[in-house]
Amino acid sequence: MTLIKTSAKAQRRARTLGVVLLVSALAILLLFVPGANAGQTTTFAFNETRSEAFAIPELAFPTRAGLYLMAALTAFAGAYQLARGFTRQGAVLGIVAGLFVLAFLTWAARGQSMNLTGMMKSSLLRAIPIILAALSGVMCERCGIVNIGIEGMMLSGAFLAALIGSVANNVWVGLIGAMLGGALMAALLAVLAIKYRVNQIVAGTAINILATGLTSYFSSRYLQKYEVLNTPPTFLPIPLPGLSRIPIIGPALFNHTVPVYLTLVLVIAIQLMLFYTRWGLRTRAVGEHPRAADTLGVNVFLTRYVNVLLGGCVAGLGGAYLVLSSVARFDELMTAGKGYIGLAAMIFGKWNPVGAFGSSLMFGFADSLQTRLAILAVPIPSQFLLMAPYLLTMVVLAGVVGRSRGPAAGGQPYEKE
């Protein structure tokens, strides 16, 4: 009986997917094709900058023909799905979503050119601070400490990265300084939340206010007055041998600075550690049911202290990326809310490092996309374009991700009996 039920459900889902694909094809035809004039061409450029050593020729094609092709491919996928059914439906959905975005870009760049490689690179780079913030959130929340203070930790990290990096005139020392800055704020959160059982939201907010105040004060008193304290050296991009030569994606993905590579390594490392090591199991146990973990001999307090401190280091790295890899100086409030967006990315990613990585990338992509669209002078007011990252996230959250549930003991102080 249950078997028949599930297969009926699966059939219904398969049919829905087919219909969705057909509707997307129709949407391409109805939304994008009428906007393009018969003679217009769309040009996609693939060189990261104008001075590329191995220049790749631009791809120019008639806008309408391109759109018809994409609509046809989408429609074919839909028809095949309805008639026979794909075995890997998730992959098909992904590919068609990509096609739809490509169709949108083709339409937006009609009569103009758009640099796809630059857009890929920018999406990744815009996502890096958000990824690090989200990872910091995962580290803390998985063990049951809600961390609203990521923004403050990033800001302190950025401040110390600039200050210590400048004084030592060494990027690595600056990087360590940034982690220290994040860890200091995290230590404050840990003591308040674990030892004194202060409400964690309040403690996190206090950290944000404290970090804003301290860094702004010392920045205006010293960093902005004495330029030597605010000119840290920066990491230079290191092209990965071989990989960076791959056309189109090579320069976008494999020619980055150490903090960028480090971020990508951290995503995988934290994912593995959380789900395949003893430390990860204990962390998750403490986040779900600290009493049970305690009964089994796990040191709840120690686990929480360690995790929060490590989370602070990761948030500090986010600040280090901004200073040592992006803009080479500290300015007041320079994190501009990226810590909070990271928190959102963590929730959309279901408290899972790889998930958080994916949703951060989506934020980065949407951010880059809105800038490109504004450059192409798409007739959408800038205020609405700036909403795009958040709108997209909401749609994806509601449509694809589904219910997101945090660790059960999140936000609750633990008291030993």
Place this chain on the structure above:
Amino acid sequence: MRKHLSIGLAAILLASLVMTACGGGAASGYKVGMVTDMGGIDDKSFNALGWKGIEDGIKELGIEGSYLESQQQTDYATNITQYVNQETDLIVTVGYMLADDTASFAAANPDVNFAIVDFSYAPPIDNVRGLTFATDQASFMAGYIAAAVTKTGKVACFGGINIPSVAIFMVGYEAGVKYYNEKHGTNVEVLGWDTAANNGVFVGNFESTDDGRRTGEEFLAEGADVIMAVAGPVGQGTAEAVQAAGNAWFIGVDADWTVTASKYSDIILTSVLKNIDVAVLDTIKSASASGFAGFGGESYVGTLANNGVGLADVASGAISNDIEDELEDVRQGIIDGTIDSGWETYLSNL
């Protein structure tokens, strides 16, 4: 123990709030207070320039001056209230974003004088002096220069948020490029702003230098080789991107960037100067003079003619002598009114 802790925590928080808001000045007499916009006192831009005007006043006129920083929009009213309570004679509010709060406090406190940077009220408010700047005039010249130096035929600009005091730079810039095209029969494109559509590229804040860098890279990737950033400190990130690329120019706004961001001097083409310090000092002078009978709703407009706006030195060797001569004609034309920067048309189309 917990009680001590909460007292300690409260003290730390209080201290950090106080730390974000402090200033100098000790002499007695006429009291001037400045409320900054977000972006900090050291934004190397309008907050810093406003404060410089007050510092000049402290030096030249012996007045008493201080500032309060706003970290978020809700701080505006709090900070103005503080100054009103301290019986400050003149409160300078820096920026368009403070317009609503300034107006309501001015109405509630008719005996306190206010000056607001980047805004003028219609109808005027008796005790508020609006300090506005015809930056379109100076950025028109910057656009003209940008069009003259570009090799790719694409020049770019972007802003923080689409508000009139930002858009005015971009309107003038685009008009300057178009004027150059007209004169020279070229076809230089402006990326990031379209006056007719009142739309362009905006990063949505005035703080994130990282956004500035990324946006700069997007423009470079799309082929622009001159970028003007109208977003306060955000532009420093853009300058970093331009310097890393090495084959493009950057145009600063508000202050002379070869001074305020000297490490980018080699890629700074010029800066569109908005001499807020001149306007603030002018206001302090007239308001602190004996026999001052109130602003009477008058406003100050900085122009090329009265040195309220201007253009910093152009990078040496960037433009030919011919272009320099043409630029002088352009300046004269704008002052005479024979050249239209497009700002009035833009305003009437809003």
